[in-house]
Amino acid sequence: MKPWKIIGLALLGYSIVAGLLTEAPRLPVLNETIRNLYYHVPMWFTMIALLGGSLVHSIKHLSSGDLVHDSRASQHAQVAMLFAVLGLLTGMVWAKFTWGAFWTNDPKLNGTAVSMLIYAAYFVLRNSVDDAMKRATLAAVYNIFSFVLMVVFIGVLPRLTDSLHPGNGGNPAFSNYDLDSNMRMVFYPAVFGWILIGFWITELRRRIAGLTNHP
Amino acid sequence: MLRRKALHALLTWDWYADYARSGQWFNSVLFATMTAYLVNMLTQSTSPGVWTALLWVVISFVTLQSASRTFYLSPANWNYINQLVTPMEIMVGKSIASALSSLLFVTVAFLFFGLWIGWPSDGHVLAIYLSVAIGTIGLSTTLCFTAAIASKTQAKGGLLAILSLPLLLPTLMIAGRATKLATLGVETHELTGPWLAEVGMAGIPLALSGLLFPYLWKA
Secondary structure, three states: OOHHHHHHHHHHHHHHHHHHHOOOOOOOOOHHHHHHHHHHHHHHHHHHHHHHHHHHHHHHHHHHOOHHHHHHHHHHHHHHHHHHHHHHHHHHHHHHHHOOOOOOOOHHHHHHHHHHHHHHHHHHHHHOOOOHHHHHHHHHHHHHHHHHHHHHHHHHHHHHOOOOOOOOOOOOOHHHHOOOHHHHHHHHHHHHHHHHHHHHHHHHHHHHHHHOOOO | OOOHHHHHHHHHHHHHHHHHOOOHHHHHHHHHHHHHHHHHHHOOOOOHHHHHHHHHHHHHHHHHHHHOOOOOOOHHHHHHHHHHOOHHHHHHHHHHHHHHHHHHHHHHHHHHHHHHHOOOOOOOHHHHHHHHHHHHHHHHHHHHHHHHHHHOOOOOOHHHHHHHHHHHHHHHHHHHHHHHHHHOOOOHHHHHHHHHHHHHHHHHHHHHHHHHHHHHHHO
16 A cells, blocks of 8 residues: 555544544534534545646646546546535535524535536536547536636635635634634644545546546 | 737628628527516516626526527538637637627617616616626626537537536626626725626636637647
């Protein structure tokens, strides 16, 4: 097993256990649900990292014409969507206990839903073209175009409008008032651990695709 | 490098194809009018927020319908155009043509929308129209590029909407915000920020389209 996978497993194991057992700030409304920070937020970091990987492979495909990069771009996007779903589910549970509803009209939630729709459209586009080379080029172009607009949507827009999320629309960020050093010791390992596991899952998908004769 | 002569040739081509030698433009005018009337039939009185939302639903449909024809050309016509201009010029020229057409049809829809549903009592119509116009240009630059992608696939029709609608949301949110502020009658200097954001949202897709279209063109 490669060292980065061992590191990923160790960080993940540590963050899951420490996330449940270490001291967390006692805050009104949030209470013990603040521990969900270790499981919810890393999903988004992992999703963005994987979509970044997908973007890199799309750019590589356009510059080299190699179909292997097209496959890699698609596999990264597929695993990113898995993390998007997990992020959405953990966020919905958290929202129910703190905001009183599973879904609110929050710009960050809308951004996530739109990101998932964009990549669903990416997969629809891939299924609409039979010629492998043409499909790869169209998908790569759409992927690059979409990624930039998605970053604008989930990164910039929530900061311009009111949001229930910390750090947006005038709400203080976690780092400003309640992400204390105890939480940082669990949060950052959780983020890196989940990102490494995300790339590991992508590699497994690539190897399975290789066994079934898809590059 | 963009040549003015090439852009002029593309715009002239689109003028003849859509306006001078065919009645394609009338389909879009009719569509804009019908959509505005349909919304009028479904609603009676509206708050500024609902008014803005309904207006942008109408605009989305109208720009989508207008953009669906952007890259609808026969292979022979494509071969001819490709000899005249570079891929980047095609994209920029088509984006400008699409933006102008959309602006025309959206203006029609906007006028009928105001005529049937009425104007917000506190709003400045010119400020509302400016928000609508800049937003429409933003929508049409995104739609022009997704229309180029959709035109390269076997699947027609629905694919353009599937590819485009999620990508239109950032522009729609910013343009909707600017329009809502204008309907509430805020001062013009307070609208400058949202208008600049709208211009930015029109520029990003246009710049990306210019960079990426040569790859689509090769495909």
